[in-house]
Amino acid sequence: MRRRPLPLLALLSGLALLATACGGGGSSGKESAKASGGTTVKVAHVPSTLFAPLYLADAKGYFKEQGLNVDLQKVKAGQDAVPLAGTGKVDAVVAGFSAGLFNGLAQGLKVKVVASMGASTGEQPSPTALEVAQRLLDSKEVGKPADLRGRKVAVAGGAGAAGGYQLAATLRESGLTLKDVTVVNVPIPDMANALADGGVDAALAPAPFTTAMEERGVAKPVAVPPRGTTATGVVFGNDFADKPAAEKFLTALRKGAADLQGQGARAEENLTILAKATGQKLDVLRKTPPYQWDPQLAADQGQLKAMRQAYRDAGLLKGKAAEE
Structure with missing residues (x-):
């Protein structure tokens, strides 16, 4: 049967x-x-x-x-x-x-x-982080996750990928959901360039790409996924x-x-x-x-x-x- x-x-x-x-x-x-x-x-x-x-x-x-x-x-x-x-x-x-x-x-x-x-360890520095373009931090247009409402956020694979859930968990702490941002599918190795040239405003990136883009001066983290995510x-x-x-x-x-x-x-x-x-x-x-x-x-x-x-x-x- x-x-x-x-x-x-x-x-x-x-x-x-x-x-x-x-x-x-x-x-x-x-x-x-x-x-x-x-x-x-x-x-x-x-x-x-x-x-x-x-x-x-x-x-x-x-x-x-x-x-x-x-x-x-x-x-x-x-x-x-x-x-x-x-x-x-x-x-x-x-x-x-x-x-x-x-x-x-x-x-x-x-x-x-x-x-x-x-x-995720839930601590900063974190292996996975919500990185915001340095240009937006310098202009003070974005200073915290809540400021990303309506903005473009890069996630490898898009909203339905594993990174989409990690982004959702990170945004939830600020009262936002995936529907409050525009999720853009960007391969992880391309995120740094997308942040630098204005293609996206932020990116949910994993280690060690977070470290690389921070050392390059392209972005800085404004939030990390909660512990255990x-x-x-x-x-x-x-x-x-x-x-x-x-x-x-x-x-x-x-x-x-x-x-x-x-x-x-x-x-x-x-x-x-x-x-x-x-x-x-x-x-x-x-x-x-x-x-x-x-x-x-x-x-x-x-x-x-x-x-x-x-x-x-x-x-x-x-x-x-x-x-x-």
């Missing part, structure tokens, strides 16, 4: 249970390697320090310890890669959670959210989620996350790995404030629900996804 798709809220409520089920203690590296025979896991990702546990687990051999050969495949937009997991073209996607994910889940997309990734994580295709390799993959990821606790996020060895993985300059990463990672990389149900609400308020969810 064919099973009917679960309602979206039921899907969301099950995410934390799935993450726990995929966690476990795992077996030792030698035992895993022997049992798996070197299972290949295809992982789509957008290079970012948000996903540091992934790169550390790869570079330090934590995946190998679990008997996994991880094939990291770069993509331009994680939100576009999620359907690839649903069709089995990749096993996992490490990326931002977009409005498209919620729409897809409501329509029966065969994926599961199994873990979180980098979260996260819009990124790990998505498994349903078929892969049911395999032993899925648990092993998360075990290795958590070992990478453990290396980032405390001062580990600033350890030279780890920064060197991140510089190579993301293509960023090591000296910039040394100056960049780190994200924070839950040691267990647990899927945050509160953030997922808040994310869905923000996308719904902005009119970005359709059909069942937009229903209560």
Whole structure:
């Protein structure tokens, strides 16, 4: 008998249970390697320090310890890669959670959210920040987030991307929503130029691009996402989620996350790995404030629900996804 798709809220409520089920203690590296025979896991990702546990687990051999050969495949937009997991073209996607994910889940997309990734510290300096063009700060046209009402704000992927939720969370502190600004889709590497030439007035940018544009004198931060704000994580295709390799993959990821606790996020060895993985300059990463990672990389149900609400308020969810 064919099973009917679960309602979206039921899907969301099950995410934390799935993450726990995929966690476990795992077996030792030698035992895993022997049992798996070197299972290949295809992982789509957008290079970012948000996903540091992934790169550390790869570079330090934590995946190998679990008997996994991880094939990291770069993509331009994680939100576009999620359907690839649903069709089995990749096993996992490490990326931002977009409005498209919620729409897809409501329509029966065969994926599961199994873990979180980098979260905001809520402190300044922050790895992700709402940067305002220096020209507007100098002219005093903009001095606080509320002054951005009606102005253009750059977000990679647009309002429905993960950055859209981070912007919504940041603006909420000033009583604004995504509908109170004009969100412009600008690739992260192009944000600094867009701010400099007047194409946009502000940008929600991640590290280390925030540090780079500040050092260039193009912009300064006026607000940061609240502590714990996260819009990124790990998505498994349903078929892969049911395999032993899925648990092993998360075990290795958590070992990478453990290396980032405390001062580990600033350890030279780890920064060197991140510089190579993301293509960023090591000296910039040394100056960049780190994200924070839950040691267990647990899927945050509160953030997922808040994310869905923000996308719904902005009119970005359709059909069942937009229903209560």
